[in-house]
Amino acid sequence: MLKGKKIALYVTGGIAVYKVVDLMRTLIKAGAEVKVAMTESATQFVSPLTFQVLSKSAVYTNTFSEDDPERVNHIYFADWADLAIVAPLTANTLAKLANGIADNFVSSALLASTCPVFTIPAMNEHMWENQATQANIETLRGRQMYVMNPDEGFLAEGYSGKGRFPAQERIVDELRLFIREAAVDLPLKGKSVLVTAGGTKERIDPVRFISNDSSGKMGHAVAEAAWESGAKVTLITASSLDVSENITVARVESAEEMYDAVSSRFDSSDALVMAAAVSDYSPETASPHKMKKQDQLTITFKKNPDILKEMGNRKHSSQCLVGFAAETDNIEVYANKKLKEKKADLIVANDVGKKDRGFNVDKNEVIFFSQAREPQIIQLKEKTEIAKDIIDWISEFLN
Known part of the structure; x- marks a missing residue:
């Protein structure tokens, strides 16, 4: 979502400036191109050179430093950006934005900006709660600028209160939500997508279970x-991986729990992606107590519900059903068989016998099998990129 975005980062003079350095690095790592402008006060906390070296771009600090006669820098800077972020937003700069004051590079460029503006306030609790500050915040929000609420915590003044620069994870979550809501051409807007993930665990006793290598x-x-x-996404997961607050999550453990979670939500979903590695079998009975060591142990298994097959039998023509086939040999034969037997629209097949792809790693190589097209090979790359290929396929199918 941040990849390819041109972000104008406006840094103003608060103690939280040092945290903005790390935020900038996160934006760059996510694929954004970042240019920085700083108020004179901000340069008292962190040198412009720090931002320049890490962004690999000149830092703007002086409205009257016009080194290129072909352009006016603060107007060029404002026009260049797809998105403006103000971090930290001090009470002083907040007041200037609310009242249209342009007395430095940052406030002048922001006044000239036509792109979406996302602000991250940080200040003393009493300054935050002041009626003037709250009125200025409402003014900005009334102009469709995004104003985060600061965190509560230990402040620079030596006591706890509201006004602390927000945790980076929350900043990124809210920023992504802001970008998504500002977009007008999202292919799955208004659609409901159900996704399963992780390897289910089938309990033998309270401390032992049978599972697989899916991460x-x-x-x-x-x-x-x-x-x-x-x-609108619901993730039903047997994995302990973190999930963004923007996604509804249901944590499950066993195949039975996953079946119940999928079954109750499937009819209201436009698409189901069964990426979970669901155990085919589970013990007929699980001991309520830890089983003691024995010379021999026999466990009788029962077959678990075939979630993909049942949803294939239930789905209507406007729904999209995607399944995965994790194989070690005869991939095409097994994938095509699964495609037909499960009545799926797409089977994403991969060879899990290779150590550099598939289970428990960040990369994969897959083949798309569908009814209407020839198999499509997706070469080895990051799973995040393969995920986008899958969603592009679903978007085309649904639209």
């Missing part, structure tokens, strides 16, 4: 890609 990374990546494409 859940693929399913979690698909859920994120679906959300970025505008969908």
Whole structure:
């Protein structure tokens, strides 16, 4: 979502400036191109050179430093950006934005900006709660600028209160939501996507279970890609991986729990992506107590519900059903068989016998099998990129 975005980062003079350095690095790592402008006060906390070296771009600080006669720098800077971020937003700069004051490079460029503006306030609790500050915040929000609420915590003044620069994870979540809501051409906007992930655990006793090597990374990546494409996403996961607050999550453990979670939500979903590695069998009975060591142990298994097959029998023509086939040999034969038997629209097949792809790693190589097209090979790459290919396929199918 941030990849390819041109972000104008406006840094103003608060103690939280040092945290903005790390935020900038996160934006760059996510694929954004970042240019920085700083108020004179901000340069008292962190040198412009720090931002320049890490962004690999000149830092703007002086409205009257016009080194290129072909352009006016603060107007060029404002026009260049797809998105403006103000971090930290001090009470002083907040007041200037609310009242249209342009007395430095940052406030002048922001006044000239026509792109979406996302602001991250940080200040003393009493300054935050002041009636003037709250009125200025409402003014900005009334102009469709995004104003985060600061965190509560230990402040620079030596006591706890509201006004702390927000945790980076929350900043990124809210920023992505802001970008998504500002977009007008998202292919899955208004659609509901259900995704499963992780390897289910079938209990033998309270401390032992049978499972598989699935990490859940693929399913979690698909859920994120679906959300970025505008969908309302529910992720049913047997994995312990973190999930963005923007995605509804249901944590499950066993195949039975996953079946119940999928079955109750399937009819109201436009697409189901069964990326989970669901155990085919589970013990007929699980001991309520830890089993003691024995010379011989026999466990009788029962077959678990075939979630993909049942949803294939239930789905209507406007729904999209995607399954995965994790194989070690005869991939095409087994994938095509699964495609027909499960009545799926797409089977994503991969060879899990290779150590550099598939289970428990960040990369994969897959083949798309569908009824209407020839098999499509997706060469080895990051699972996050494969997830986008899957969502693109679903978007085309549904639209």
